[in-house]
Amino acid sequence: MPESPHPPELPARLLADPEMIGACRRRDFALVFRMVKKHAGIYPSMIARRCDLTPSRVGEVMAAKRKLLHMDVVERISDGLRIPGHLLGLSSRAWESPPELSAADWEPPSRPTEPPGAHSLPSHDVGDILASVACTSPRASTVQALRSSIEDYWRRDDQHGGEALRPAVIGQLRYVEILLMQSRGDTVRHGLLGVAAELARLTGWTHFDARQFSQARLYFGEALRFAKDIDDRQFMANVLACMSLQATYQDRPTDALALATAAQDHARAIKGTPRVLSMLSMREAFAHAVLGSRSGAHAAISEAHRQFERISDSDSDPAWVTYFNEYKLTVDTGIAHARLGEAEIAEPLIAQALHREGGTNQRGRAFHTFWLARTQLQQGKLEQACHTAVNALTPASAVASERVTGHLREFSRQLTPHRSEPAAVAYDSRLRQVLPAGVSGPPPP
Structure with a gap:
């Protein structure tokens, strides 16, 4: 029998249990899942369905072999298991509002539309x-x-x-x-x-x-x-590459890899330009990195550089790929290494690219500067990381992007163990001056 589209809330006694509250605040999902199974009868297969995770991923989490850190996954767990947002450091979820105060009640009824098709949006x-x-x-x-x-x-x-x-x-x-x-x-x-x-x-x-x-x-x-x-197979490859990148943000690395591979198949079928193939190889590298496959990521990075070296002035590159220049190849290579946890390799690559970056791409500069800060923090360079992150706040404040805000929140969470250090205090102070209240998320437990 299919599950209800509106899963029941967890027992009140479980949500009030100090052990459960502490596990949620720490985002210790191994303990959260075990307590949900024990006290609410929601077994791993049901957790997987409700939270849009694979059963194997849930099993790895419960066995403490994997952590779930991506914001999108935390939100899916909150919604799927009906854990109130504040317990997980999130804003209140839509389902927490009483029905009589639901935002939908205040919206005018929408006219019926046909399911979107190739010519019906x-x-x-x-x-x-x-x-x-x-x-x-x-x-x-x-x-x-x-x-x-x-x-x-x-x-x-x-x-x-x-x-x-x-x-x-x-x-x-x-x-x-x-x-x-x-x-x-x-x-x-x-x-x-x-x-x-x-x-x-x-x-x-x-x-x-x-x-x-x-x-x-x-x-x-x-x-x-x-x-x-x-x-237009090259453009189809471009769209699939976008979808692959989105899948990495949703913590769906298997989907990301499948989409990146399909994109390359489309491009190679019509002998896509080296610049296109280089960009697509970097998307594959990101997917391997999120999967934790060091050999796969390194092979894809090598292929991206090999294809880039084949670029010539006679290539008929589509306009949409011209952004993928030597600077972008360098910074993406650094980010792929950073995703693998290879901070010592990643830091100089990202720093080199940022030094050469020009133009008005505020979002890109904010992203790349935060990635540089993260690699520095991974190496224990707290003061340098906080200084770098402060430099990212100006471009971050100039662009309306939830993805940028997500990176900002993630860096703030990574600072939690160092929250009392002067460098972290200075960063938090600057953050509150530059960006709207609430962006940095709730205070750490």
Whole structure:
């Protein structure tokens, strides 16, 4: 019999048990899972289903062979087992609100929509407005103008995050769908489908950056279908690479590896450019690193560098991969080593890349600086790590990105054992000055 979509709450006596409270505050999920099994009758297979984990992962956690640290996983455990958010250091979960105060009660009823398909995306009012002004005979110049706007969207996304851009991007995607219905020429239609694929990927990316993973998957799926309509396998590989990166954030390394491998298969089938293959190899390296496979990660890193050395001026790189330059290869290599716990190798690579980084990509600079701080902390360089993290706060405050905020929270949690040290106190003080209250999360137990 299938489980209820609204799992019952844990027994009140269990949630009030001091041992359970302490385990939650420490995020000692080995003990949490054992107590849930003993006092609530929720066995490991049920824990796995409710928390969207694999049974083997739950078994490893209960045997104290693996820890669960990713924020997304902690949130799934809170929601799946109905552990109140404050016990795990989270904000109150949506299901904790009394029904009469639920936010859904205050929202106007939405009009029914069809399941999204290759040419049927979720409806938005701005799309209706754009429909009324859509031109009736799109031309090649229309496609070029749309591509230019996409380039501008990506620049603004790097500088400020995608939250504010999303309504405009979705509106333009709806507009392109209308143009597709009016298009007659094969060349223009092919171009419009390519634009639609890029807009859908960008929309998925803005949801991913906001950690709205389900919506991100929806739009990444749309991007794949548009690209498949024109058999653009390199772009399909690009979308699969985005989905692979998202899977690493969701602590689903097996999915991340499968998606990265599929992306490479698509690119190699049409002899993708060395730059594309290099970027995809780095995605594979990330997946191996999250899996803890040192040999797999090292092999993928080597392949990424081998492909990068093959790049020549005569390559016809797609515009979406030009960001993957020598700086990005270096910093991604450092991050892959950092994910493996190889901080001594990672630190100089990330530091070298940051020294050479230019441009206005505030989000990227914030990410990379926090990764540098984490590698320094892993080596016991507390003062240096806190100083580096303070430098990351300025670019972090300039961009609206839940992923950036997640890295910030993670670094703050890693500082917990050193919370009374002067360097950590100074960092916390600067954090509260630069970023909104609550970003650093609840105080440590």
